[in-house]
Amino acid sequence: MSTVVDSRGSACPGPITDLALAYRRAKVGDVIELWATDPGVKADVRAWAAKTKNEVVSIDEQSDKIVSTLRILRR
Amino acid sequence: MTTNLEAAPAATNGKPPTADKLSIVMFSGTADKFIPLGVLAQAAAVMATDVRVFVTGFALLGFTKQHHDLPFPAELASMASALTQGMKQTHVPSWDKMLAEARGFGAKVYACSMMAGVMGLKKDDFNELIDDVVGAATFLQEAVGGQTLFI
Numbered sequence: 704m705s706t707v708v709d710s711r712g713s714a715c716p717g718p719i720t721d722l723a724l725a726y727r728r729a730k731v732g733d734v735i736e737l738w739a740t741d742p743g744v745k746a747d748v749r750a751w752a753a754k755t756k757n758e759v760v761s762i763d764e765q766s767d768k769i770v771s772t773l774r775i776l777r778r
Numbered sequence: 779m780t781t782n783l784e785a786a787p788a789a790t791n792g793k794p795p796t797a798d799k800l801s802i803v804m805f806s807g808t809a810d811k812f813i814p815l816g817v818l819a820q821a822a823a824v825m826a827t828d829v830r831v832f833v834t835g836f837a838l839l840g841f842t843k844q845h846h847d848l849p850f851p852a853e854l855a856s857m858a859s860a861l862t863q864g865m866k867q868t869h870v871p872s873w874d875k876m877l878a879e880a881r882g883f884g885a886k887v888y889a890c891s892m893m894a895g896v897m898g899l900k901k902d903d904f905n906e907l908i909d910d911v912v913g914a915a916t917f918l919q920e921a922v923g924g925q926t927l928f929i
Contacts, residue, residue, distance in 0.1 A: 714870045716821035720879060723824035747821075754798075754825050 705734040711768055715743040719751050722773070726755070729775045734760070737771040744769055799828040799924025801917070807836025809848040809858070811929050813865075816876030818927065823883035828924070831877070832917040833908070834890035838897060840874075841889060843905050877907055888912045 708725045710718040718739035725735050737748065745762050748771040752759045760772040800822040804815050815831070823829045839846040850858040871879075881887065889904055889911045901911045 712869055714868050716817060716824060716876075717869070717871070720820060720824045723826075723883065751825055754827075 704730070705736065707736045707738065710737060710739045710741075710744075712740055715741050715747065717741070718744045719747045722748070722751060722771075726757075726775065729778070731775055731778055733775045735773045735775065737773065738768050739771070740768055742769070744771060748773065798826070799830070799921070801830045801832065801921035801924055801926040803917075803926065803928045804831055804833045804837045805835040806929055807839055807848065808851045810850055810854055810861070811837075812840055812848065812873035813870075815929055816871070816873035816880075819880035819885055820876040820883075823880040823885045826883075829880055829883075829885035830917065830920055831885065831887045832890060832912075832914075833887065834893045838889060838893055838899060838904075841887075841904050841908050842899065843903060874907060881907065881909075886910075888917060890914065890917075 706725055706729070708721050710721040713721065718737060718741055722735065722737050725737075729735060737744070745764070748762060749759055751757075752773060756777045758774040758776055760774050761770075763770040763772075800818070802815060802819060804811075819829050819831060833841055840848055849855075854861075877885070877887065886909045887907050889899070889901075889908045891911045891913050894900070894904075894911055901908075904911070
């Protein structure tokens with residue numbers, strides 16, 4: 704299952720919190736797409752994934768938002 | 779009677795002493811210092827880190843049912859309204875909302891029993907952010923093996 708988490712306009716640590724909330728509901732194999740505008744999200748997503756042992760598929764910096772795509776490998 | 783030598787000490791909640799853990803001593807009673815408390819507690823908790831906060835000193839006044847306006851340090855007072863406005867504009871939640879979020883991810887917040895006594899505060903005088911009133915030894919024991927910050 705693929706989920707979009709819209710955390711645009713939310714300041715650190717809001718986006719990572721929204722990601723963690725989505726992670727609670729996720730299953731192994733799910734893909735979470737996190738939309739954010741806080742520039743800290745790029746490093747934070749990598750740190751969160753390293754810590755929780757999940758995979759960062761891509762981090763796409765678009766003109767109006769940063770889209771981080773994560774695959775859930777562990778629960 | 780048998781003794782289980784494999785059992786981990788209760789203070790580490792069954793995890794090895796190297797378990798990922800952040801302990802924060804919240805001592806300062808000024809409004810500016812409560813922002814990093816909220817941010818770091820919430821960030822650590824959502825990173826699946828065990829978080830414990832030990833509230834002591836004048837910081838206890840931020841955790842009472844009776845509302846106290848937390849002062850800014852005198853040297854920062856002239857910037858207080860700009861800071862508050864900036865936080866609103868950038869949608870930074872208040873420190874207590876961040877700490878509540880951290881608690882939703884398992885963070886524990888303790889009030890220092892000694893300072894509570896000095897200030898005449900009982901467990902019932904604290905708001906819902908406080909899990910328990912404990913002594914310094916309990917906090918130090920729970921902090922073993924993790925990182926500790928003093929704010």
